Amino acid sequence: MADQKYPTPLLDELEKGPWPSFVKEIKAAAKAKPTAEDLLGQLELSYEEKISHWKHGGIVGVMGYGGGVIGRYSDVPEKFPNVSHFHTLRVNHPSGWFYTSDVLRKLCDIWEAHGSDLTNFHGSTGDIILLGTKTDELEPTFNDLTKLGFDLGGSGSVMRTPSACVGQARCEWACYDTMALCNDLTHLYQDELHRPAFPYKFKFKCSGCPNDCVASIARADLSIIGTWKDDIQQDDAAVSEYAAAGLDIQKDVCDRCPTKCMDWDGKKLSINNRECVRCMHCINVMPKALRPGKEKGATLLIGAKAPILQGALLSSVLIPFVPADELLETLKELVSRIWDFWGEYGNNRERVGELIQRIGMSAFLDAIGLDPVPEMISAPRDNPYIFFQGEDVAEGTAEDEEVQNEATVKETK
Amino acid sequence: MAVQIETLAEEMYAMVAECQGKKNLKATDLTKAMIARHGASECSKDDCKHAIRQLIDSGRCVYSYFGGSFITLPHKEGAAPD
Numbered sequence A: 001m002a003d004q005k006y007p008t009p010l011l012d013e014l015e016k017g018p019w020p021s022f023v024k025e026i027k028a029a030a031k032a033k034p035t036a037e038d039l040l041g042q043l044e045l046s047y048e049e050k051i052s053h054w055k056h057g058g059i060v061g062v063m064g065y066g067g068g069v070i071g072r073y074s075d076v077p078e079k080f081p082n083v084s085h086f087h088t089l090r091v092n093h094p095s096g097w098f099y100t101s102d103v104l105r106k107l108c109d110i111w112e113a114h115g116s117d118l119t120n121f122h123g124s125t126g127d128i129i130l131l132g133t134k135t136d137e138l139e140p141t142f143n144d145l146t147k148l149g150f151d152l153g154g155s156g157s158v159m160r161t162p163s164a165c166v167g168q169a170r171c172e173w174a175c176y177d178t179m180a181l182c183n184d185l186t187h188l189y190q191d192e193l194h195r196p197a198f199p200y201k202f203k204f205k206c207s208g209c210p211n212d213c214v215a216s217i218a219r220a221d222l223s224i225i226g227t228w229k230d231d232i233q234q235d236d237a238a239v240s241e242y243a244a245a246g247l248d249i250q251k252d253v254c255d256r257c258p259t260k261c262m263d264w265d266g267k268k269l270s271i272n273n274r275e276c277v278r279c280m281h282c283i284n285v286m287p288k289a290l291r292p293g294k295e296k297g298a299t300l301l302i303g304a305k306a307p308i309l310q311g312a313l314l315s316s317v318l319i320p321f322v323p324a325d326e327l328l329e330t331l332k333e334l335v336s337r338i339w340d341f342w343g344e345y346g347n348n349r350e351r352v353g354e355l356i357q358r359i360g361m362s363a364f365l366d367a368i369g370l371d372p373v374p375e376m377i378s379a380p381r382d383n384p385y386i387f388f389q390g391e392d393v394a395e396g397t398a399e400d401e402e403v404q405n406e407a408t409v410k411e412t413k
Numbered sequence B: 001m002a003v004q005i006e007t008l009a010e011e012m013y014a015m016v017a018e019c020q021g022k023k024n025l026k027a028t029d030l031t032k033a034m035i036a037r038h039g040a041s042e043c044s045k046d047d048c049k050h051a052i053r054q055l056i057d058s059g060r061c062v063y064s065y066f067g068g069s070f071i072t073l074p075h076k077e078g079a080a081p082d
C-alpha cells in the first residue's frame, strides 16, 4: 500500500485468510480519518515492540456521569499526534439490539462528526462501542447522542448496561419478556448506572430460556434465565413426523438428556417431567414437537464473573422460580438487599460472587434473608458428613440437649 | 433533626479535599463516614446519595477511575498530554 502513511508489515499479516479483519477496516477508515491512520501506526509499533502504547486516563464520563467513557492516551503522542487522546464511549444499546437502519446511519453520522469513524457493534457488555475521540469532543458527542434518544452506558463501579436476548420479539422459547424487563431495569436503576456507588461492577443479563443466548450464567452478577414449572408441551403427531423423517430419537434425544428422564419405545415419547432439569436439549432438537411448559417465569442466579482479579465464576441459583409477572417486583426487593449488603461488606473491587466465596453462601443467604432450598445445590455431596443444628433435629435425645441450647443461644445472639 | 443535605455535601467535600493526592475515596467511604459521624437516624444512605449528587452536578467534585471508581476534586489528568 503505497499511499499508506506508515508501513504496517506486521498488521498486514492479519488481513490474510478468509476471516473478517479489523486491520482491513481500520485501513478503510484511515482513508478519511487521520485518527485511524495514526492508530495503524501506533498499533504496528506495539506489534514490533510487543508492548502497549496506551495509558489509562482518569476521565470516566461527561458532566454528572461517573461512567460511560473509557479514557485512553497515547504514550508516544509526538509520533502519533492524532491518537494522543483516544477515548472510547460506551453507548447504551436498545434492549435486544433492535435498530432501524435510519438510526444506525444517524449514529454513524454522529461518530463521523466527532470521532475516529471506528465502532464496535457490540462490546461484551452489550453496549455500542464508539472507539477513539478527544476530550473536547466528549460533551458534543453526548449531546448529539441524547438528541437521537441514546444515553451512555456504564463503566467503573456501577450497574453496567443491562442486556437481554431478543426474547418474545423473535423467539418462541422466551418464558418471559426479556426486552421489557431489561428496559425496566435500565430505567429503574439510572442512578446506579451513571453514578458509581458500588464496590465494583454489577451486571444484569436477561435470557428468555435456558439456552441463555446472552450467556448470563457466565457473565452476569445477577442472571435472569427464563424457565417453566409445569410439563414440557408435547405434540405426539409431530414427534412421529420427526421419527419418520429419520431423526434417531433414542440416540439424539433420549440418550443426550442429562437426567435420562425420557423414554422412546419406537412409537411413543414419554417424559418424566419431575426429573427434567429444563436444559432445553430435547426442545432444541425437536422444536415442532416439544416446547416449554405453560407456567412460565425465570430462575434468578447470583455471582457469575469473568476472570480479572480472581478466576471465573458461574452463577448459583438464588430463587429457583419466579412467575413472569412477578419478576420486576421480586428483583426490586432482592436487589436492594443484595446491594445493601455488598455495599456494606464488599471490599474495593470485589464482585458479589467473590464476596459470597469469601464469606460462604450460607452467610450470604442469611444476610439477604433467604432460606436455603434444594434447587440451590447442583448435586448432593456424596458423603454424609453433615453438622446438624439444634433446630434441625426434630426429636432431641439427651445428648442433643446441649447442642439445642447452644443453637438457641446463637439464634438470640 | 436530620442533617441537611447541604451540610453533608460540605463535610464530604472537606473529606475529599483533605484526602486529595493521599487517599482515594469511594462513594461508600463518604457515606459510611457521614453515618458514623451523625448516626443513622440523622443521616440516611439516601441523604448521602443526594449530597454526592450535589457535589458532582455542581462540578465541585468529579468521578475518577483508578482501578475502581472514586470521587475526587477536578484535576488535570496525570496521563493527559500537555
Ligand code: HEM
Binding pocket: A383, A385
Ligand atoms: C482413616 C483415616 C481418615 C479418616 C477416617 C478421615 C476422615 C475424614 C472425614 C470424616 C473428613 C470430612 C469429610 C467431609 O467433610 O466431607 C475428612 C476430611 C479431610 N481429611 Fe481425612 N480422614 C482420614 C485420613 C486423612 C489423612 C491421612 C489426611 C491427610 C494426610 C486427611 C486429610 C483430610 C483433609 C485435607 C480433609 C478435608 C477435605 C475436604 O474438606 O474436602 N485425612 N477426613
Ligand code: HEM
Binding pocket: none
Ligand atoms: C489453629 C489451627 C486450626 C484451626 C483454627 C482449624 C480450623 C478448622 C476448621 C474451622 C475446620 C472446618 C470444620 C468444619 O468443617 O466445620 C477444620 C477442618 C479440618 N482441619 Fe483444621 N484447623 C486448625 C489446624 C489444623 C491442623 C494443624 C490440621 C492437620 C494437621 C487440620 C486438619 C483439618 C482437617 C483434616 C479438617 C477437615 C476435617 C473435617 O472436615 O471435619 N487442622 N479445621
Ligand code: SF4
Binding pocket: A165, A166, A167, A171, A172, A173, A174, A175, A207, A208, A209, A210, A211, A212, A213, A214
Ligand atoms: S435465550 Fe432462549 S428465549 Fe432468548 S433468544 Fe435464546 S433461545 Fe430464545
Ligand code: SF4
Binding pocket: A256, A257, A258, A259, A260, A261, A262, A271, A275, A276, A277, A278, A279, A280, A281, A282, A283
Ligand atoms: S429439557 Fe433437558 S432434562 Fe428436560 S427432558 Fe428435555 S433433555 Fe431432558
